[in-house]
């Protein structure tokens with residue numbers, strides 16, 4: 001199956017937690033993780049800003065740490081992560097690599 | 103005489119039954135109801151995420167326009183670089199894509215205490231919470247001679263309607279050597295870089311079509327603007343001597359116009375500037391609905407609690423996007439989309455008894471300086487103790503070469519496809 005089709009399927013999959021339960025089965029995605037998808041949109045999976053649910057949490061964390069510690073000139077990502085701690089980056093990567101299915 | 107339900111509905115006296123929700127109705131009986139007003143970047147995004155985050159919530163989206171042009175990329179339409187169709191979205195299509203029941207109708211009364219709304223044609227509805235994302239309205243009466251009835255003659259093209267096409271077509275008639283004037287408003291207003299992106303792309307269009315001797319005057323009601331150093335650097339390089347920025351301190355503020363002659367008077371000037379085309383972007387405030395439903399304060403904008411974008415004036419009502427007081431977050435489509443996700447998460451948490459989400463927002467505004475080059479500014483925000491602060495930010499480097507500006511233009515195009523797919527549904531054909 002090609003990447004963008006898989007992406008679409010993921011994107012229209014059911015929410016991460018069951019209707020009617022008092023507590024979500026898994027924690028809902030954080031507003032920050034949802035805002036990353038304004039650019040990294042699963043419905044689109046643009047080459048310039050790929051869908052993050054196609055990447056592993058480890059790969060996402062690695063990219064964010066690189067953008068924070070060794071930013072390339074003109075990197076957009078550096079603007080968002082310069083003040084994030086290792087722990088914040090790890091938790092964001094875990095969420096986006098696995099749970100965000102807008 | 104007995105009044106029928108229909109008569110009552112017409113008079114706005116009965117509460118209309120909630121429209122059936124089609125496929126979403128199979129999800130069992132709703133536990134809560136939220137009405138979202140406005141299907142722009144803020145409202146459409148909020149409706150979508152409320153539905154996915156809180157499946158037991160019934161969402162009703164109400165938008166008065168059956169279709170609209172997006173602000174983002176509308177300046178590319180002016181320069182002939184995009185078609186109007188490629189930036190036009192249809193309200194019913196948005197509702198269908200998000201699986202949200204949608205009414206194309208105008209909310210004429212919003213009661214922020216009873217949490218009810220009355221529409222022009224479909225009756226009244228009540229809800230557990232109401233989200234309002236109505237955008238901006240022009241503040242008429244500040245510039246002498248300019249009002250809602252004649253502004254199309256000096257098109258602001260700032261609210262995604264026919265004025266965009268009007269302005270595009272009028273640009274064709276500007277002769278070489280002609281004068282184009284852009285009136286830029288005082289802060290706060292929708293899309294802080296918008297007037298300067300517009301100046302850049304008009305300069306691009308005029309120079310590409312053999313009209314390099316035209317003059318573009320930006321008559322500004324303020325003394326600084328976002329990405330100023332970058333814009334001015336690129337103007338010098340790409341359009342030498344074409345664009346002149348007149349700040350407020352040098353008498354840049356537009357105070358009077360004559361729409362029949364094209365004359366524009368700046369503050370303190372004895373004689374008017376005679377223009378071939380003027381695009382006057384008036385000072386702004388939150389849209390009429392925000393004012394009429396007591397959600398705006400004396401500034402004309404809506405105070406909110408940044409943790410969840412709940413109105414500070416009326417609990418139970420949330421306000422999103424351009425209509426809010428959310429500085430230092432700019433009034434952008436990106437910010438409206440980001441605020442909508444925070445608001446939907448907070449409302450879902452409250453309706454379902456989950457812990458409140460961590461209030462974080464992102465923004466990026468890309469601006470084209472030519473057909474192939476763009477610059478950008480971004481920030482990451484957090485809300486603490488009722489205030490929004492910048493956690494980190496950045497802007498394109500002044501030393502950026504052409505390759506970087508071209509890369510950013512490609513990113514800007516990818517962003518447009520992504521943000522519109524996210525906010526309005528599946529990607530749009532170009």
Ligand SMILES: Cc1cc2nc3c(=O)[nH]c(=O)nc-3n(C[C@H](O)[C@H](O)[C@H](O)COP(=O)(O)OP(=O)(O)OC[C@H]3O[C@@H](n4cnc5c(N)ncnc54)[C@H](O)[C@@H]3O)c2cc1C
Nearest residue numbers: 140142143144166173174209236237293423424434435436
């Ligand atoms: C020239 C220009 C360029 C721009 N470029 C960019 C850019 O590059 N990037 C960016 O991020 N932003 C950009 N913007 C800004 C962007 O367009 C706005 O910030 C964004 O549209 C705000 O979203 P919103 O939901 O608050 O309002 P809107 O998108 O205006 O949506 C409000 C909706 O509410 C509806 N409504 C109002 N009252 C009622 C009522 N009583 N009943 C029913 N419906 C009602 C309106 O019809 C409207 O459709 C640009 C704007 C302009 C003008």
